[in-house]
Amino acid sequence: MEKKATLTLPDGKKIDFPVLSGSIGPDVVDIRALYGQTGAFTYDPGFMSTASCNSTITYIDGDKGVLLYRGYPIEQLAVHCDFLEVCFLLLYGELPTQKEKDEFVGMVTNHTMLHEQINRFFTGFRRDAHPMATMVGVVGALSAFYHDSLDINDPRHREVAAFRLIAKMPTITAMAYKYNTGQPFMYPQNNLSYSANFMRMMFGTPCEEYRINDVLVRALDRIFILHADHEQNASTSTVRLSGSSGANPFACIAAGIACLWGPAHGGANEACLQMLEQIGDASKVGEFIKQVKDKNSHVRLMGFGHRVYKNYDPRAKLMRETCHEVLNELGLANDRLFELAIALEKIALEDDYFVERKLYPNVDFYSGIVQRAIGIPTSMFTCIFALARTVGWIAQWKEMIVDPDQKIGRPRQLYQGKTQRDVTPIGKRG
Numbered sequence: 001m002e003k004k005a006t007l008t009l010p011d012g013k014k015i016d017f018p019v020l021s022g023s024i025g026p027d028v029v030d031i032r033a034l035y036g037q038t039g040a041f042t043y044d045p046g047f048m049s050t051a052s053c054n055s056t057i058t059y060i061d062g063d064k065g066v067l068l069y070r071g072y073p074i075e076q077l078a079v080h081c082d083f084l085e086v087c088f089l090l091l092y093g094e095l096p097t098q099k100e101k102d103e104f105v106g107m108v109t110n111h112t113m114l115h116e117q118i119n120r121f122f123t124g125f126r127r128d129a130h131p132m133a134t135m136v137g138v139v140g141a142l143s144a145f146y147h148d149s150l151d152i153n154d155p156r157h158r159e160v161a162a163f164r165l166i167a168k169m170p171t172i173t174a175m176a177y178k179y180n181t182g183q184p185f186m187y188p189q190n191n192l193s194y195s196a197n198f199m200r201m202m203f204g205t206p207c208e209e210y211r212i213n214d215v216l217v218r219a220l221d222r223i224f225i226l227h228a229d230h231e232q233n234a235s236t237s238t239v240r241l242s243g244s245s246g247a248n249p250f251a252c253i254a255a256g257i258a259c260l261w262g263p264a265h266g267g268a269n270e271a272c273l274q275m276l277e278q279i280g281d282a283s284k285v286g287e288f289i290k291q292v293k294d295k296n297s298h299v300r301l302m303g304f305g306h307r308v309y310k311n312y313d314p315r316a317k318l319m320r321e322t323c324h325e326v327l328n329e330l331g332l333a334n335d336r337l338f339e340l341a342i343a344l345e346k347i348a349l350e351d352d353y354f355v356e357r358k359l360y361p362n363v364d365f366y367s368g369i370v371q372r373a374i375g376i377p378t379s380m381f382t383c384i385f386a387l388a389r390t391v392g393w394i395a396q397w398k399e400m401i402v403d404p405d406q407k408i409g410r411p412r413q414l415y416q417g418k419t420q421r422d423v424t425p426i427g428k429r430g
């Protein structure tokens with residue numbers, strides 16, 4: 001029997017709305033007919049209680065700290081798969097067979113180079129430009145190189161765009177870093193794995209053979225897996241909204257990168273490391289926590305809290321394990337920032353302010369420490385996040401394009417401005 005919700009209007013009129021159920025997770029009240037039947041809108045700034053779409057890609061249970069990509073727990077994917085397997089899963093819904101994986105890896109590998117003219121595009125940026133600014137610009141510019149060959153309603157064109165973006169993001173990311181350092185760009189090497197190729201493009205130079213460290217490559221590959229997708233977060237919603245107008249995927253992904261840059265979202269890992277550097281050592285944690293609890297300070301514990309997770313972010317647990325592995329591999333087991341982060345986490349998790357608000361470490365709390373240990377500069381942390389999240393953005397964009405329920409996103413508002421009035425000629429104003 002169809003479930004329904006009944007709304008009683010101020011004039012006493014009652015209206016029923018269908019209640020839809022997912023395979024797991026909260027039901028939704030289908031209010032698409034609300035405005036037509038009542039002349040009223042819902043009001044939900046920040047979309048705290050709003051499902052913007054139906055999706056089969058990623059499921060999060062914030063209370064239990066569960067994250068599933070196409071039904072597989074993130075804890076299992078992070079251990080048993082590599083990033084390109086997870087890319088295949090997110091894009092096509094199933095884990096690949098060995099043959100499917102080999103073909104997929106082959107396609108990605110052979111799209112890693114950029115059009116040579118894009119190299120010159122970088123020179124338009126100041127050397128000290130934030131790499132996220134460069135990334136937004138270069139990814140948006142891909143529209144100029146591929147837009148004419150892209151019919152978003154053609155499944156083959158959508159698939160080629162997906163391969164191009166997943167394959168080229170490591171190359172663009174490494175080039176943004178090299179441009180900052182003044183070192184020459186490194187071309188991709190087709191005989192290397194996706195993450196090893198990225199490490200070489202980041203840290204290799206034409207002067208000597210780059211030595212691959214398998215522990216660091218595996219750690220980076222896991223960081224990519226943990227950041228690959230996350231339901232309808234701010235940047236994914238930005239990509240979907242951009243795509244709903246029919247914009248090409250390169251422009252949509254550039255919009256997603258711009259949104260991810262914010263410190264409340266993907267920029268939190270950069271802000272978290274800056275926060276740890278600012279605190280300095282464990283003796284100052286108490287003073288910092290006092291500042292955070294003082295609303296007037298506007299200071300937040302970066303890397304803590306989440307719109308959905310009201311329990312420990314499962315990605316943060318995996319990131320902390322990766323931290324241990326990398327720091328031990330590099331002989332940095334007693335890294336001062338890691339020890340500070342552990343002390344900060346312990347104090348916060350015992351403090352009523354954080355307990356009452358269900359504020360736990362999120363994916364960004366430890367990711368900065370791991371990346372810093374690998375040698376990635378703080379300014380590159382969000383670029384790495386964008387690199388990893390590109391597959392999630394593309395998978396969600398593709399799902400939206402073929403969703404019969406989808407139409408251009410156009411929210412309404414609660415208007416509280418001036419009512420209609422007449423213009424006074426300028427000579428009579430004031």
Ligand code: SDX
Nearest residue numbers: 230233264265266268300301302303304305306307357362
């Ligand atoms: C990501 O959505 C996603 O899935 C995002 C992401 C993904 O994979 O795409 O998971 C990636 O963005 C992780 C989040 C990274 N951001 C940070 O670490 C920045 C610090 N955290 C926040 O600013 C905050 O927690 C948010 C933005 C993440 C969530 O904010 P909400 O859900 O809007 O919650 P809120 O701001 O309304 O906070 C509720 C209360 C408030 O206090 P009261 O007004 O109730 O007294 O908790 C407080 C907030 O002041 N609070 C914090 C805090 N986060 C929330 N207080 C101190 N430090 C914090 N970090």
